[in-house]
Amino acid sequence: MAVGTAASPCIHLVxxxxxxxxxxxxxxWKLIRDAEVIVHDCLVSRAVLDGIPNHATLIDVGKMPGHHPFPQDKINEMLVDLARSGRRVVRLKGGDPFIFGRGGEEADYLARHGIACEIVPGITAASACASALGIPLTHRGLATGVRxxxxxxxxxxxxHDWLGLADPKTTLAVYMGLANIAEIADRLTEAGLPGSTPVAVICDGTLPHQTHLIASLATIGDLAAMLNRTGRALFVIGQVVNLAPxxxxxEKEAALA
Ligand SMILES: C[S@@+](CC[C@H](N)C(=O)[O-])C[C@H]1O[C@@H](n2cnc3c(N)ncnc32)[C@H](O)[C@@H]1O
Incomplete structure (x- = not known):
């Protein structure tokens, strides 16, 4: 495990x-436990933040929708300055830093400024949310891949390449889709994915207040409009959704009705 010093500065992108x-x-966890400074975004849960030892300085650079307290270039500069200070610095990001997390941009900026960067992958929302509902993202005979x-x-x-995405044998995991799910569903249907394709949406997955909804491509737009727009939501689209308990x-209840 690399440790940052003033002579060989390093950021842990976790x-x-x-x-x-x-x-x-x-x-x-080991890096968080030993960090002197933790720069985190708003996707890092309260439960994770509450577990951080008191000796660490927390810097919240979270970007809420429509509210940008820290532009990305300022975050990049801050990381370089902190690394050069020789302290043990963790840049903590929700999920996996390299999946829709701008981790690649930060790693690239650090590299261009001579700062070593250790990447520690995290469980991404698609894996976590699908597992939380008992949905395998790939499954023999149902999904040969996931996007x-x-x-x-x-x-x-x-x-998006809607024709390419409208493959009944590929599971789609849609991040940041709450505001546009009706349009996404329309585009996929127009591109040939049947309206009966099952869709699951998992809100605040893995947290005690996790909720979910199961619908179809034809109905998800209207149903998702009723969901809380401020929470985090992940959509899983594909036949594998039918495997969720x-x-x-x-299905059983519908057959009995
Ligand atoms: C900017 S992306 C960051 C993704 C993150 N880097 C990851 O690997 O999970 C934010 C989106 O991830 C999804 N997301 C992250 N955590 C989630 C959770 N606990 N439950 C549901 N969706 C989540 C939502 O779609 C949210 O809008």
């Missing part, structure tokens, strides 16, 4: 996982 502190890796996509549009446009129960 994934904090989906929220449940028990899902931190052992390596992440992680963003549902967030940069310039008002969702720029909750989906099987719904």
């Amino acid at each position: 994934g904090a996982g989906p929220g449940d502190p028990d899902l931190l890796t052992v390596k992440a 992680f996509i963003t549902g967030h549009c940069q310039n008002g446009e969702l720029e 909750a989906a099987k129960l719904m």
Whole structure:
């Protein structure tokens, strides 16, 4: 495990996982436990933050929707300054730092400024949320692959290869999709994915207040509109959703009705 010093500065870019502190890796926990400074974003759960020893200085650079207390370039500069101070610095990010986490940009900036960077992967939301509902992301005969996509549009446009995504044998895990799920569902249906394709949405996965909803591509847009827009939500689209015990129960109840 690399340790930062003023002579050989280093940042540990650490994934904090989906929220449940028990899902931190052992390596992440050791680095957090020994850190002098922890720079974290708003996806790191309260439960994980509460477990950080008091001796560490916490710096919250969290970016809430529509509110940007710390622009990315300021975060990058702060990391370089902290690393050069020779302290043990952890840059803590929700889930995995390299999946929709801008970890790559930070690692690149640090490298260009001569700062070593140790990457510690975390459990990403797709794995955690699917597991929390008992959904295997791949399954022989149902899904030969899984794709992680963003549902967030940069310039008002969702720029995906919809024809490529509308593959009934591929599971889709949609991050940051709450605001645009109706459009995503429409685009996938237009591209040929049947409206009956099951969809699960998991909100605040792995946390005590986790909730979920199971619907279909045809109904998810209307149903998701009723969900709390401020929480974190991950959509799983594909036949594997039918393997969730909750989906099987719904099917049984529908057959009895
Ligand atoms: C900016 S991305 C960061 C993803 C993160 N780096 C990861 O690997 O999970 C934020 C999105 O991740 C998803 N997400 C993260 N944690 C989640 C959780 N506990 N439950 C549901 N979705 C989650 C949501 O789609 C949220 O909008």
